[in-house]
Amino acid sequence: MLDDLILDLRDSLGATVVVVTHELASIFTIGNNSVFLDAETRTITASGDPKELLAHPPNPTVHRFLTRGKGNKYEHKVSPTLIGAFVVGALALLIVAVIAFGSGQLFRKTQEFILYFDGSVNGLRIGAPVKVKGVEIGSVKDIKLETELGSQIHKIPVIIEIDLKKVIRRGVAPEKAMDPNTIREFVKQGLHGQLQTESLVTRSALRGTRLVSRNPAHASSSRRATIFNTRRSQLSPPSWNRPRRPLSGSSRRLDDIDLKRLIDSLTKTSDGVGQLVSVNSPTLKSILQSVDQAMPQLRGAISRLSEVGSYSKHQRHKRVSGPPPDLDRCAERY
Amino acid sequence: MAYGSFVLMRDLNFTINDGDVFIIMGGSGSGKSTLLRHLIGLNEPAQGEIFYRADNFTKADPAKRQEILRRTGVLFQSGALWSSMTLAENIGLALEEYTDLNPHEIREIASLKLALVGLKGFEDYYPSEISGGMQKRAGLSRAMALDPEILFSTNLRPASIPLAHVCWTI
Numbered sequence: 001m002l003d004d005l006i007l008d009l010r011d012s013l014g015a016t017v018v019v020v021t022h023e024l025a026s027i028f029t030i031g032n033n034s035v036f037l038d039a040e041t042r043t044i045t046a047s048g049d050p051k052e053l054l055a056h057p058p059n060p061t062v063h064r065f066l067t068r069g070k071g072n073k074y075e076h077k078v079s080p081t082l083i084g085a086f087v088v089g090a091l092a093l094l095i096v097a098v099i100a101f102g103s104g105q106l107f108r109k110t111q112e113f114i115l116y117f118d119g120s121v122n123g124l125r126i127g128a129p130v131k132v133k134g135v136e137i138g139s140v141k142d143i144k145l146e147t148e149l150g151s152q153i154h155k156i157p158v159i160i161e162i163d164l165k166k167v168i169r170r171g172v173a174p175e176k177a178m179d180p181n182t183i184r185e186f187v188k189q190g191l192h193g194q195l196q197t198e199s200l201v202t203r204s205a206l207r208g209t210r211l212v213s214r215n216p217a218h219a220s221s222s223r224r225a226t227i228f229n230t231r232r233s234q235l236s237p238p239s240w241n242r243p244r245r246p247l248s249g250s251s252r253r254l255d256d257i258d259l260k261r262l263i264d265s266l267t268k269t270s271d272g273v274g275q276l277v278s279v280n281s282p283t284l285k286s287i288l289q290s291v292d293q294a295m296p297q298l299r300g301a302i303s304r305l306s307e308v309g310s311y312s313k314h315q316r317h318k319r320v321s322g323p324p325p326d327l328d329r330c331a332e333r334y
Numbered sequence: 335m336a337y338g339s340f341v342l343m344r345d346l347n348f349t350i351n352d353g354d355v356f357i358i359m360g361g362s363g364s365g366k367s368t369l370l371r372h373l374i375g376l377n378e379p380a381q382g383e384i385f386y387r388a389d390n391f392t393k394a395d396p397a398k399r400q401e402i403l404r405r406t407g408v409l410f411q412s413g414a415l416w417s418s419m420t421l422a423e424n425i426g427l428a429l430e431e432y433t434d435l436n437p438h439e440i441r442e443i444a445s446l447k448l449a450l451v452g453l454k455g456f457e458d459y460y461p462s463e464i465s466g467g468m469q470k471r472a473g474l475s476r477a478m479a480l481d482p483e484i485l486f487s488t489n490l491r492p493a494s495i496p497l498a499h500v501c502w503t504i
Contacts, residue, residue: 002471002474005450005451005452005474006355006474006485007355009450009474010355010485013478013481015478015482015483016352016356016484017354017485018356018358018370018373018484018487019357019358019486019487020359020367020369020370020486020487020488021488022360022362027359031355031357032354032355032356033350033357034359037358037359037364037365037366038364039360039361039363039364039365042342043344043345044343044345044346044347065360065361
């Protein structure tokens with residue numbers, strides 16, 4: 001459009017137009033005279049009508065410039081067949097990689113279940129195996145924490161993925177071996193999840209175990225969970241506000257202790273001891289001086305008492321009546 | 335042509351005839367734009383002379399150069415419009431500088447020049463309110479304001495020249 005404007009203005013006003021450009025469309029549309037500046041030789045290597053230069057290029061550089069983007073003999077043309085073969089090869093490699101690295105995971109039929117834990121699942125990681133009587137039938141897919149507003153109790157939903165090919169029942173199709181109704185029946189019979197340590201140095205494993213008895217001695221309640229199918233509408237999760245029995249007795253005893261009074265008493269005792277042993281305390285100084293002065297008199301009294309004791313031992317058989325004269329003297333002195 | 339001791343181009347001998355649409359072409363960095371700057375006096379040739387008809391432009395004094403350049407118009411790559419002026423004011427600037435026309439006449443001529451490049455009705459738009467292609471056309475209109483004998487232009491074809499545009503306002 002601007003090219004046409006240039007030509008119109010040139011024709012209507014009779015102006016001469018000098019245009020600097022490397023756009024081939026403009027060059028061939030409006031140009032009737034030209035010079036070609038060659039950066040290599042640093043001079044003009046062609047001049048004249050651009051269309052004539054295209055028809056009879058004076059050198060390869062001018063030809064390349066005027067025919068660039070048109071697949072001329074100086075340019076390398078990429079084969080469409082080669083591009084197609086490259087794409088097909090890349091797709092084939094992608095499929096091989098999916099099969100090799102996926103180990104058939106993409107084609108595996110699985111069923112998800114949710115296990116609600118009341119207590120800590122410390123050590124449990126995503127990918128940990130799920131076992132029934134030592135048989136690995138799936139893995140942990142996700143671990144979350146559910147909270148409820150105004151409640152101190154948290155639930156930990158652990159989502160597990162069961163490989164349906166690992167569970168078989170006689171006369172039942174594999175996809176129906178772990179259907180919700182079957183699982184509901186198993187849960188009624190006592191099936192539940194239990195967190196167990198697989199190894200001291202490896203990791204925790206979530207083991208689904210079918211318990212005949214619900215005796216708490218066999219499994220800690222905080223490490224057990226009830227199994228639910230991920231279709232939550234079929235089975236409702238357990239109540240949120242159920243009290244935690246193992247802690248209730250201990251917490252009641254803790255409530256009975258008046259901790260504030262206990263702490264106040266300990267603080268007063270500590271302050272008294274501190275004032276008593278303080279280096280600058282005048283009371284302590286006076287006590288120490290009195291003790292120092294009394295010590296010689298105390299030693300004298302002890303030695304006299306020992307003399308009195310020996311006198312009594314030797315004169316016991318002579319005693320008739322009344323206190324002995326030395327004893328009276330001692331009594332008067334002290 | 336040279337930048338200091340670095341010689342960019344040498345032995346440039348060519349003639350542009352009246353009424354030519356003369357193309358200066360070459361690869362990137364070959365010196366096309368530098369040659370244009372020499373032709374309009376923004377750069378001085380290291381050696382040689384430039385003639386406009388019989389007038390030696392290279393050796394002309396400033397007054398003579400101004401007289402020669404008065405017969406030329408320049409369209410820069412981006413239009414190079416003053417962003418603080420409307421399109422009519424941009425075109426009228428050269429008319430105010432080089433003619434004795436009154437403001438009303440200048441406004442009339444500016445409207446006429448804009449109409450020549452398809453921008454009738456955009457007289458009071460600012461450059462930022464129109465597209466890049468329209469800016470380039472307005473630049474062409476300004477370059478033709480003084481009816482030049484020679485029009486210099488760089489890279490005529492912008493990326494796209496829209497037939498319509500949307501102007502976002504806040």
